[in-house]
Amino acid sequence: MDIILESHIILSLLGIVCCFWVIAGWFKGVFRGYTTLICLTATFTASLSGFLLPADELRPSHLVGLLSVILLIFAINSLYVEQLQGGWRIIYIISALASFYLNVFVAVVQAFIHIDFLHGLAPTQQELLFVFTQAGVFLFFSATAIITIAKPALPPAI
Template sequence: MFDPTTLTGLHTWISLIAIVLGIPVTLALMRGERAGAGITAAFLALAFLTSATGFLFPFSGVKPSHVVGAIALVVVLGAAYALYGAGRVGVWRPVYAAAAVASLYFLVFVAVAQAFAKVPALAALAPTQSEPPFAIAQGVVLLAFVIVGTLAARARPASVPA
């Protein structure tokens, strides 16, 4: 699973690195700031690559993971446009903040689902991922990200001292 020479390993590492990079980006947004250009670009690129590489796995028929992946791609592309295309001017500042936080949410959402599928103790609690422990975990993650996303979208840039 963590062997970077396999598609699964590469996809997993890209996702984990994107999550790690997304944390300081999100914390900066909550303060009304921007994380460094490099870390932000790396986060957005890796969030995009995570979803894009998910479509490289063999599949037959559209599954919920494909729908989540497609939505995640649209959201991260929206964040990239708001930042690089629109320069976070006007309405694009909160759009960027919300989309960047939502991009991190999708990564964490899938990480939680994978943890419940792959970690034996969690899989025992929710073998079909339709049991209450799984729903509670995902509900807590969603609530946390709604709060964080709202704070990030409402945060005002720090004023420049006179």
């Protein structure tokens, strides 16, 4: 494995762990500033580093990475420039969660490809286990968005 791929994987996993910690804070009404910064930075950098991986053609992963970068730009702007004021709070929640979702979605795909046990259970990624796993991930992030938007405003970002 080369350094770019290793860095991409580490950044993706760091982003996932930090983002789940940030989401846990949202449920408690706590803003985790440094963890949020790490989450957004790691996820943004992981999304960009995916374009450095060898590829002969445009792949779906490139489109997911591009969408993630766009969503993260909205999330970062909403949080650090607009400071979650007015409608920017909802834009932040939706764009941040959508980018986090894409990172987890790709991690699940990669897990079913590269972890022998999971690959054996769903070798084509069309099996019910894979579909239900991805549906569960989608439902988690959708429910989180609904709950977080319905809660009172997050504490100030800065």
